[in-house]
Amino acid sequence: MKLFYNAKFYSMEMENKIFRAILVQDGKIIETYHELPQLKNVEKIDLDNAFVYPGFIDTHTHSFEGGLYSLGADLKNVSNLEEVFTILSQIEKLDNKIFAYQFDENLIAEKRFPTKDELDKIFPETPVLLRRIDGHSCVINSAAAKEINWKEKLPTNFNGYLRKKQNGEASNWFHHNLDDEAILRSYHAAAEIGIKTGHTAIHTMIGNAYAQDLHFQLIKNNIAQFPIEFILYPQITNISRALELGSPRIGGCILADGSFGSYTAALKKPYSDNPQEKGILYKTDEFWENFILEAHEKGLQIAIHCIGDAAISQILKFYEKAQMQTQKDIRHIIVHNELTSDKMLDRIAAAGISATMQPMFDRLWAGKNGLYEKRLGKERTLRTNRLRSIIDRKILVAGGSDWYITELNALAGIDAAIRLHNPEERISRFEAVELYTKNAARLSFNEKRLGTISKDKQADLVILEKDIFSSENIKDIQIKRVIKKGEFLIQTK
Ligand SMILES: [Zn+2]
Ligand SMILES: [Zn+2]
Structure with missing residues (x-):
């Protein structure tokens, strides 16, 4: 004792x-x-x-990528392309591939992505993947483009930049083509980073958001060797496969829509800085209806990435329908839940839906002249990341970093939550700590075992x-x- x-x-x-x-x-x-x-x-x-x-418990991470990229090139603080190329040429290869992340073209002098030709000069043979900070677009070189088995051919004037499905295909290829050793090494790196930042458990998305569960089984089989508790999400839409894997849940960042940065988050009204564009609902109503009703029926907790109000509404509609058909304490999750109206929040509360949210998104994007204000305008920016309104409605909400999108750092999340840009939506320190402890434990039905000192x-x-x-x-x-x-x-x- x-x-x-x-x-x-x-x-x-x-x-x-x-x-x-x-x-x-x-x-x-x-x-x-x-x-x-x-x-x-x-x-x-x-x-x-x-x-x-x-x-601390982080309820939304891509730990594999976080760990993997921690072993690769971090481009967060670069100020021009020259620096990017220097860093890339010095980084250690992983299973003969180069990984780079946290690139933001808006923050460098040239205000653009590097091109395929520029990367080819340094890496004629080694596949290179350079991901944008939000993960919704990337750049690859010719060595990578040649290896990937594209569903849709690349355009003839392809310059290396990819978004939407081809962005997914490219990163999937990189993540899928690593040996077990590199995969386990990545998870160990993730666990170490998690522990250093005070976490004892992290929710971890595994799978390519389409059909493949990738190394879910490998991690499940090795789960005891990690010093941190990984709570696993098979990031797939294949329900029988999730059941076969013995998972109590399905989904994660399976995408109802994209991101504000890439104009792919689905909005009810057009983007303020691009009136032609309302974003993209990645899948049809019919697809989600079938998926959600069946997963609900089979007792799987569902998690779906929804950023824009149109995407949240699309998913909410079928979560509600599932609950109407068979009421369950199943805590289906809206991942991110960024842009909402009062009415939507009332419906989320009434249907017993939960959310995992990322206070750091507000820190990064909600400021004056920030990304939200550009894309959404002032009025809609006030309706982003509404923690106060959500907690007042007694919706179960837990905190997450969406690591590698933002740092795996619960203290930074807590700090961001009590200092949201919109004073109306700020929460107390106690509530902010709850996001990463008690509420986080509830999100995975672990409240009897984790989340409080009792x-x-x-x-x-x-x-x-x-x-x-x-x-x-x-x-x-x-x-x-x-x-x-x-x-x-x-x-x-
Ligand atoms: Zn995510
Ligand atoms: Zn997501």
Whole structure:
């Protein structure tokens, strides 16, 4: 038995429920104390006046890509194409491929993507994949274009830039053509990053969003070897396959629409900076109706990527229909849930639908003259990422990073949630921490085991140097230690 003491343990069951010590045995919290108990025959672990929370849970990541790209080239801070080429030429290959990510053409001097010819000069033989920051477009070189078995031929004037389905095909080819060793290495890299940022569990999308579940089985078989708990989503629309894989859920970023950045998020009214364009509903009503009703009937929790109001409405309509036919506590998920009206939120609440949302999207895109304002105009920007309105309606909402799209960093998410650009939609610090602990556990039906510091729960804890509830600068609070099932995973002092 271990007694952890000398810290403020925030239970997160309710506000101001704080313990002074907890007793752990076999990975579980077996007792909590408001005062330091006098116990014999226990190992006493002094936490040095720290602040302890339930281990963070990120409810939406692409951990494979996150891990994979952490081993590849990060283009987040480049200022021109010359720098891009230098970084690419220095990076280590993975299974003889080059991966680069976080590229944003708007942030570099040239304001454009590199071309295929430019990449070919440096890499005549090695396939290169350079993804845009939102993942919805990319650039590849000739070596890659030659290897990929395209469903639709590339245009004759192809310059390397891909979006929509061909963007998906290209990244799928890269991700699909890695050996098991590179795949497991990527997940281990992901787990390490997760732990360093205070997570003890992360929801992980696996599969190409179309038919293939890729390495779902491989990860499931190896799940015990990772130091973090991966909660797996088969990112496919094949229901019998999801059942065969023994998954309680299906989906993830299976796409109802695209992204605002690429003008592919489906809107009810046209884009403000492109009045010809209303985005794209990637699949028909008929497709979603069949998929959602059947998955619901078979008892699978469903998760679908919906960004624009037209996409959210499309999916909501069939979630509602499924619930009307057979009411279940199944917590179907709208992933992202970015642009909503009051009426849509009322319907989401009434149908018992949940959401995983990314407060960092607001931080990145909702500011003055930011991407939302450009694409959606001022009025619609106020209707993005509406955490306050959602929580007031008692909709189950959990936090996520959509890592690799934004950093895997719960503290940054918490900070963004309490400081949303729209003051009307800001939430309290307690509610923001709930997004990454208690609510996150509920999203995967793990609320009996995870998400709070309480008797009989798993001893998954994050130990911080400062208090989230009173610190000015939340995102820079140092993570001192992470405890998983009662054992230290990291320890910094
Ligand atoms: Zn995603
Ligand atoms: Zn998505």
